[in-house]
Amino acid sequence: DTEEPAAASKPYDHRRKKVVCKHWLRGLCKKTDEDCDYLHRLDHGRMPECWFFAHYGDCTNRECIFRHVRPEDKTLECPWYNRGFCKHGARCHHRHTRKKPCVRYLGGFCPDGPNCAF
Template identity: 55%
Template sequence: MVVCKHWLRGLCKKGDHCKFLHQYDITRMPECYFYSKFGDCSNKECPFLHVKPAFKSQDCPWYDQGFCKDAGPLCKYRHVPRIMCLNYLVGFCPEGPKCRFSHLSTGPGIQHLLFLLWNACSPAWGSGVKGRTCATGPLCQ
């Protein structure tokens, strides 16, 4: 979790509902806007991270596999959130490499769990049970 840039200036209006950290932690500071946008920051005591833009042009190989080993904001590579392809997760995506969703590899344990959830919720392939109560709870909805 990254420190809230609005909280740092005393301007965050979300309070407890804010999805960012409301405590000062040097290891979780957001990126400096000026350094990331213009490659330079004139504030000698800038509290924000100065990450070289050349590194940010490359995707983080660890984040792409599900977990960044460099603890998020400290990583020198780009973290691009991706939505997993549900078809791929259950075994086959008809779109193949043209699919706009992520086809990251998952271990056999995850695939088996998803298969069980899919079959518990969908007696007929892809029908779902959105209108009824599902045995797996909110997972399929």
């Protein structure tokens, strides 16, 4: 029995498996874990956004498992991530943007210091 790994069956796609499959959550996904472009495991940090909260700004389900992301939070950068660490990680409602580090600083010293563009 030699099974081919799932990664070898499809070319790697950065967009795949970033959000939990909403059909799998209800037990209705007709695709296998390997064929579905969405996660088939419970990961609260990768839950889809709540449809009601996204459309109406409110969700009355007290036990809702979907993410409640305010529109204004989607556009704000996370100040803690920008300083080096955000304790919320994938569950943070703010945007985590990776920035290109200064090559001179990585080499040991940047003469521009706090005025560096990077």
